[in-house]
Amino acid sequence: MKFNNEKLKIDGIDKKILRFLMADARKPVLEIARSIGISGAAIHQRLRKLEASGLLAGSKFVINAKVMGYTTMAYVGIYLDKAMSNPVAVKQLEKVPEVLECHYTTGDWSILVKVLCRDNEHLMQVLNNEIQQIEGVSRTETFISLAQQIDRQITI
Amino acid sequence: MKFNNEKLKIDGIDKKILRFLMADARKPVLEIARSIGISGAAIHQRLRKLEASGLLAGSKFVINAKVMGYTTMAYVGIYLDKAMSNPVAVKQLEKVPEVLECHYTTGDWSILVKVLCRDNEHLMQVLNNEIQQIEGVSRTETFISLAQQIDRQITI
DNA sequence: CGTGAAACAGATGCGGC
DNA sequence: GCCGCATCTGTTTCACG
Numbered sequence: 001m002k003f004n005n006e007k008l009k010i011d012g013i014d015k016k017i018l019r020f021l022m023a024d025a026r027k028p029v030l031e032i033a034r035s036i037g038i039s040g041a042a043i044h045q046r047l048r049k050l051e052a053s054g055l056l057a058g059s060k061f062v063i064n065a066k067v068m069g070y071t072t073m074a075y076v077g078i079y080l081d082k083a084m085s086n087p088v089a090v091k092q093l094e095k096v097p098e099v100l101e102c103h104y105t106t107g108d109w110s111i112l113v114k115v116l117c118r119d120n121e122h123l124m125q126v127l128n129n130e131i132q133q134i135e136g137v138s139r140t141e142t143f144i145s146l147a148q149q150i151d152r153q154i155t156i
Numbered sequence: 157m158k159f160n161n162e163k164l165k166i167d168g169i170d171k172k173i174l175r176f177l178m179a180d181a182r183k184p185v186l187e188i189a190r191s192i193g194i195s196g197a198a199i200h201q202r203l204r205k206l207e208a209s210g211l212l213a214g215s216k217f218v219i220n221a222k223v224m225g226y227t228t229m230a231y232v233g234i235y236l237d238k239a240m241s242n243p244v245a246v247k248q249l250e251k252v253p254e255v256l257e258c259h260y261t262t263g264d265w266s267i268l269v270k271v272l273c274r275d276n277e278h279l280m281q282v283l284n285n286e287i288q289q290i291e292g293v294s295r296t297e298t299f300i301s302l303a304q305q306i307d308r309q310i311t312i
Numbered sequence: 313c314g315t316g317a318a319a320c321a322g323a324t325g326c327g328g329c
Numbered sequence: 330g331c332c333g334c335a336t337c338t339g340t341t342t343c344a345c346g
Contacts, residue, residue: 025181025215057220059181102306150258
């Protein structure tokens with residue numbers, strides 16, 4: 001991806017718009033307009049500009065996974081055999097729906113993944129039957145998140 | 157939070173609606189209606205039901221932090237002194253805007269946080285001047301994410 | 313549950329300043 | 330850049346099957 005991010009200037013009004021929409025992507029533009037005392041058309045123009053700049057990477061509905069019975073979140077550090085290339089392992093991890101994030105990290109492990117499971121038993125199955133079955137995975141270290149106490153985006 | 161999640165039944169139509177909105181929270185309900193061949197009013201009713209069930213936890217605009225010059229993401233494992241209670245430390249971590257997530261974890265550390273910084277130098281400042289200055293923090297271990305290769309929500 | 317119609321509200325494009 | 334206006338589209342409610 002290439003963006004024209006060299007001239008990207010975000011002024012106070014842009015920031016206000018972004019803060020509103022980061023908290024609620026469905027907030028009507030006209031409502032935001034009234035809140036910050038500017039016309040709806042102006043907000044619209046600014047949003048087009050921000051979108052063109054690549055700063056706006058879309059919007060998401062947030063699902064409360066707990067209500068769906070997914071209560072166990074964990075981070076898993078994965079050690080790969082020297083022979084195993086990272087992209088090949090990632091391709092396998094993509095096929096595991098419980099894997100929500102995957103990072104290529106410095107430090108002890110080759111890969112750090114975040115997984116979301118229904119319960120500890122489900123987590124065990126994902127570890128044993130999915131992740132550790134991937135070729136090249138030699139060992140894993142699991143850290144269960146007993147509570148997620150902060151969850152937010154970058155502060156604008 | 158308590159929800160009436162005992163009777164929560166999600167059928168195929170609900171799943172389709174959710175999949176559309178999880179990918180793009182601003183997608184018009186009428187467009188979804190046309191895609192799946194049902195009236196707009198029906199989608200609207202289902203969304204109200206899903207919202208009341210607590211499954212819908214809002215929506216967010218996603219910001220591309222790279223365009224804002226934030227290119228260094230890292231996970232930091234934090235060791236707390238025995239005397240230090242977790243909630244007190246979390247309260248301090250909340251004040252650090254670079255901290256995006258904070259998990260109370262099993263395993264070696266007391267806390268695992270995700271931080272997003274402009275560059276390695278900024279990360280170093282956050283570690284030395286912010287996180288390690290928090291009372292009760294004895295030691296940290298940092299894992300820089302060289303690349304985030306998967307980033308998604310729960311699969312419906 | 314679903315539908316279609318009606319009333320309301322928001323989105324979008326444009327000329328003008 | 331912003332505004333106001335006109336038009337189009339989407340949202341929301343409601344009575345009914």
